[in-house]
Amino acid sequence: MSEDSKVRGRRAVGRGRSRRKAPERRKGVRVAAWTVAGVVLLGGAGLGYFYVKFNGNLKTVDIDQALGKDRPANIDNGSMDILVLGSDSRGGANGEYGEDDGGSARSDTAMIVHLYEGHQRASVVSIPRDTMAPRPACAVGKGKTNPGSARSQFNEAYTIGGAACAVKTVETMSGIRMDHYLEVDFTGFKKIIDNLGGVQLTTTKPIKDKDSHLDLQPGPHKLNGEQALGLVRTRKSVGDGTDLGRIQLQQAFIKALIKQVKGIGVFDNPKKLLDLADSATKALTTDKALGDVKSLMGFAQGLQGIDSEDMHMITLPVVYDPRDKDRVVPLAKESKMVWDALLADQPIPAEATEKSTGDKSVAGSIVQ
Numbered sequence: 001m002s003e004d005s006k007v008r009g010r011r012a013v014g015r016g017r018s019r020r021k022a023p024e025r026r027k028g029v030r031v032a033a034w035t036v037a038g039v040v041l042l043g044g045a046g047l048g049y050f051y052v053k054f055n056g057n058l059k060t061v062d063i064d065q066a067l068g069k070d071r072p073a074n075i076d077n078g079s080m081d082i083l084v085l086g087s088d089s090r091g092g093a094n095g096e097y098g099e100d101d102g103g104s105a106r107s108d109t110a111m112i113v114h115l116y117e118g119h120q121r122a123s124v125v126s127i128p129r130d131t132m133a134p135r136p137a138c139a140v141g142k143g144k145t146n147p148g149s150a151r152s153q154f155n156e157a158y159t160i161g162g163a164a165c166a167v168k169t170v171e172t173m174s175g176i177r178m179d180h181y182l183e184v185d186f187t188g189f190k191k192i193i194d195n196l197g198g199v200q201l202t203t204t205k206p207i208k209d210k211d212s213h214l215d216l217q218p219g220p221h222k223l224n225g226e227q228a229l230g231l232v233r234t235r236k237s238v239g240d241g242t243d244l245g246r247i248q249l250q251q252a253f254i255k256a257l258i259k260q261v262k263g264i265g266v267f268d269n270p271k272k273l274l275d276l277a278d279s280a281t282k283a284l285t286t287d288k289a290l291g292d293v294k295s296l297m298g299f300a301q302g303l304q305g306i307d308s309e310d311m312h313m314i315t316l317p318v319v320y321d322p323r324d325k326d327r328v329v330p331l332a333k334e335s336k337m338v339w340d341a342l343l344a345d346q347p348i349p350a351e352a353t354e355k356s357t358g359d360k361s362v363a364g365s366i367v368q
Contacts, residue, residue, distance in 0.1 A: 051293050057281035060291030063181055066139065066164035072177040078117030079345040083170050083178045085110055085158065086232075087185040087285075109232070109250060110154070112170065112178075114342045120305050123348055124313040125338060126247045127170070128358065129155040130327045131318060136172045138165035153327065163285065173330075174339045180299070181287040188283020189232075190225030195276040198222040201256040202368045209237040228253070231367070239363030244328070247315050248364030255308035256367055314338070314348060315358030331355060 086109030110127040135152040137145055138161035146160050157169035167178050184192075193199055200222050207216045214230035214237075223231060232250045239245025281293070290296050317334035321327040337352035353359055 054277060054281045054293045057278065057284075058291050058293075058296070059285040060288050061163040061181060061285060062288040063164055063167050063178070064288070067168055067171075071168075072171055072175050074177055075343065077345045079342075080115040080119070080179045081176050081342065082113045082115075082180040082182060083110070083167055084113055085163070085166060085181075085183045086189070087158075087183050108155070110166070110170075112174065112176070112342075114345075115302075115306075117345055119302050120310060122306055122311045123342065124251070124311055125342075125348075126251065126313070126315045126358075127154055127173075128243050128247060128315065128318060128328050129153070130243050131316065132321055132324075132327050132329050133169075133173055135160075135165075136168050138168055140165075163287075173335075174342075176339060176342055180290055181285075182290070183285040184283050186229060188279065190229050191279040192276065192283055193223070193225035193228040195272070195279045196261070197272075198224050199228050199253075199257055199260055201253070203366055204368060205238075205366050207231070207234060207237055207366065209234045211236065238366055239361030242361075244315060244318075244358045245361035245363035248359065248361050249367060251313040252364045252367040255311065255313075258306075258308045258311075312348060314353055315356065317353055317356035317358065319355075319357045328357065 108129060110129065112125045112127070114123045114125070116122065131154040132151055133154055135149045135154075135157050137148040138157065140146045140161050146165075154169065158166040161168075163181055163183060167181055171177060200220070202220045203216050203218055205218055207214055209215075209230070212230040212233040212235075214227060214234055216227075216231075221227075232253050233246070234249060235241060235243060235246040238249055281296075284296075286296065290299055317331040317338065318328040319331060321329045334352045334355060338348050341348045341352070
């Protein structure tokens with residue numbers, strides 16, 4: 001075990017997290033897990049076929065096997081931490097969003113979701129994809145290892161070593177063990193929104209972005225999947241035009257989405273529910289523990305008590321990188337405040353974000 005892991009383990013002493021067989025929880029673009037819960041809640045012997053079908057849809061990654069024992073310690077305070085990624089693969093159906101770069105992918109969106117004890121409240125920490133930070137050594141194939149880097153762009157971890165390297169990088173940054181992993185790709189996200197019947201929201205300013213194919217005037221809108229994807233990918237035409245502004249736009253969209261999902265009535269429409277569950281399970285890649293409908297259902301049921309107002313969403317405390325103004329670097333003291341608070345299952349203190357360049361853009365106020 002590395003010296004880093006020993007330190008992280010010591011910080012977690014007395015808070016080891018047990019692996020209870022109570023329902024596992026969590027996700028983002030989190031709609032996907034909610035819908036699978038509804039499939040199970042429908043009940044009935046006739047759903048046997050759908051269980052098999054939806055189980056077959058799910059893609060899984062065995063994070064525990066990939067990372068072994070060189071990880072932060074589990075903690076047993078009733079909390080849960082989940083790494084949620086939006087995949088930026090340019091292959092296949094996602095190719096319309098840019099040229100294929102040979103099949104590689106990037107983590108376009110990264111969020112750590114911390115569920116507090118009782119799972120009635122959550123804190124969400126968005127990690128800017130352009131964050132410059134150490135990347136640990138990661139396995140990149142049978143018998144092959146990337147040696148890591150003292151300074152690397154955060155989203156390169158996923159490109160280099162996939163989900164396991166992304167998780168290991170987050171755990172190295174935070175000292176917090178990720179209990180679960182959830183990933184949604186571009187095409188899957190669009191289909192989920194379309195099967196929901198679109199997302200109703202209001203924009204307070206015009207948004208016109210040729211890169212994300214979005215053109216919205218101020219006022220109420222019902223966005224289809226293509227438009228919703230364009231919104232969460234928009235950067236240059238909102239706020240300060242950086243990834244930090246886009247993160248705030250994504251967070252505002254997620255809150256609007258949660259409000260709608262909780263009141264949309266899909267449980268009263270079996271066909272709509274099944275179509276939604278089909279697209280959701282096809283869109284998801286999960287860790288092995290959530291890689292079947294029953295486990296994912298239990299996880300989703302544990303989220304149903306969380307409303308948008310119960311979620312505290314921040315960006316990792318960062319400032320622009322003095323060496324490259326197109327990148328950001330974490331504020332060491334303030335980032336530690338964030339990670340220490342989550343390790344102790346405590347609210348993130350307001351002072352952790354006071355000096356951060358993140359969360360300062362007006363982009364988050366554009367969506368209501």
